[in-house]
Amino acid sequence: GQNIDQPTEMTATEGAIVQINCTYQTSGFNGLFWYQQHAGEAPTFLSYNVLDGLEEKGRFSSFLSRSKGYSYLLLKELQMKDSASYLCAVRDSNYQLIWGAGTKLIIKP
Amino acid sequence: IAGITQAPTSQILAAGRRMTLRCTQDMRHNAMYWYRQDLGLGLRLIHYSNTAGTTGKGEVPDGYSVSRANTDDFPLTLASAVPSQTSVYFCASALGPGGSGADTQYFGPGTRLTVL
Numbered sequence: 001g002q003n004i005d006q007p008t009e010m011t012a013t014e015g016a017i018v019q020i021n022c023t024y025q026t027s028g029f030n031g032l033f034w035y036q037q038h039a040g041e042a043p044t045f046l047s048y049n050v051l052d053g054l055e056e057k058g059r060f061s062s063f064l065s066r067s068k069g070y071s072y073l074l075l076k077e078l079q080m081k082d083s084a085s086y087l088c089a090v091r092d093s094n095y096q097l098i099w100g101a102g103t104k105l106i107i108k109p
Numbered sequence: 110i111a112g113i114t115q116a117p118t119s120q121i122l123a124a125g126r127r128m129t130l131r132c133t134q135d136m137r138h139n140a141m142y143w144y145r146q147d148l149g150l151g152l153r154l155i156h157y158s159n160t161a162g163t164t165g166k167g168e169v170p171d172g173y174s175v176s177r178a179n180t181d182d183f184p185l186t187l188a189s190a191v192p193s194q195t196s197v198y199f200c201a202s203a204l205g206p207g208g209s210g211a212d213t214q215y216f217g218p219g220t221r222l223t224v225l
Contacts, residue, residue, distance in 0.1 A: 004151060033213070042199060042216035043152070087151070095205075096167070097214065099151030 002026045004100035006088050011106045012078055020073045020086050020103045028093025034062050034073045035087040037102065043087055047073070075105075083107045112136065115200050115217040122190050122224050130185040130220050132200030140205030141183040142214065143167075143175060145196040152199065158183055159205060190224045197221050 003025045012018040024032070031050040035043035049055055049064035049071060061074040073086055085102040092098055113134040122128050134141065139160045144152040154167030158177040172194060174186045183202075187194055198221075201214040 042218050044216070045213045048213065089152075096154060096157070097152075099153070101149055101151045 002092065002098050004088055004090060004098055006086075006100040006103045008101070009104045009106065011108060012075075014078055014080060014107055014109050016078050017074065017076050018078060018105065020075075020088075020105065022071045022073070022088035022100060024069050024071070024088070024090045024098075024100075026090045026092045026098055029066060030091040030093070030095060032062075032064055032071050033089045033091070033097065034060075034071075035089065037085045037087055039084070046086075078107050080107050080109070113200060113202055113215055113217040115198075115220050117220060118218070119221040120223070122187075122222065124191055124224055125189050128187045128190055128222070130187075130198055130200075130222070132183045132185070132217055133181050134183075134200075134202045134215075134217075135181065136202060136215070137180060138202035138204050138215075139180070140203045140212075141177065142201040142203075143173070143183070143185045144199045144201065145169065145194075146199060146219075147196050155185065155198075190222075192224045195222060195224045 006022045034046040037043040047062040054063045059076045064071045085104045087102045088100040089097040116131045142157045143155040146152050153169045155173050156175040158164045161180045197219050199219045200217040203212050203214045
């Protein structure tokens, strides 16, 4: 079967750095996505990785290792507005997205 | 219209009733998707459409139907609602289908549906 695993909840301090991990087992791989979802709102796109390595976009970076079936999202200089759920999704061999349950990130002052 | 819209925002429905959730996008995207999101579970694909005139079944299609008469609209119908269909429903669209680059999916604001 297809499976995306990520921690249910994480807590971090404002101004700090946090790493959210995602491991996957899917039928085929055509890219990995990270989305941010604030409570009661729609998911919004953060990053896309299809090749191994680190993609940096401002305070957010995403890493991929295809051989390990592993990705992480790194958030630097955390702000209160970063409190949200972070969703990991893999595009499979049918070009459909398989979604993890999401990691709820709580930022404390 | 800017982007992707859904209606209604929320709805309480008696079991056994028929309900259509509406989704419209003005981005001229080819691909559209319907997901449901339940607490503790990832987004699950109900139905999708890679282009106007075609539809396909996702992971959890039972009890739902869709149509794609034109590029912009992708309604989701519950023929006879049951309590297990209580969920938040998201419509999404992408330039799509398939693999040129990220082909990011953009989401509508969602419909919160309660079936009693």
